[in-house]
Amino acid sequence: MNLEHDLVVHMGNIHDLRQLIGTIPDGWLRVLLWVPREVTEQRSRAHGDVDTAKRLTAWDERLTDLETNTDAGFFHLRVHTDRLGVDAAAHEIMRAYDRLRDVGCSQPEGCRR
Numbered sequence: 001m002n003l004e005h006d007l008v009v010h011m012g013n014i015h016d017l018r019q020l021i022g023t024i025p026d027g028w029l030r031v032l033l034w035v036p037r038e039v040t041e042q043r044s045r046a047h048g049d050v051d052t053a054k055r056l057t058a059w060d061e062r063l064t065d066l067e068t069n070t071d072a073g074f075f076h077l078r079v080h081t082d083r084l085g086v087d088a089a090a091h092e093i094m095r096a097y098d099r100l101r102d103v104g105c106s107q108p109e110g111c112r113r
Helices: 014-021 036-044 050-070 086-105
Strands: 031-034 077-080
Touching: 014 050, 031 086, 036 050, 050 086
Parallel strands: 031 077
Antiparallel strands: none
């Protein structure tokens, strides 16, 4: 597998994510970057955002989307961004990627990315 050919895609809703992953459920590593609503509000206010209320409405909508359209096993990894720094989060994501890649290479469709 060549990392230079791999992609990182940010998806804002589960419907679009399901369209992307298609019929090969483990063809993409799915990572949920999670932050509690209260921390979202604190960060937004600390940055001086004028649209904090809109950001919290979007947070509420994403939570509803997650609760309605996924189950506990949908994401390979959940990263709590209020608990891990950037470097630690990146390390966890790469570890999960390596595990998924290793499992994927042993499947009939092989390492397709």
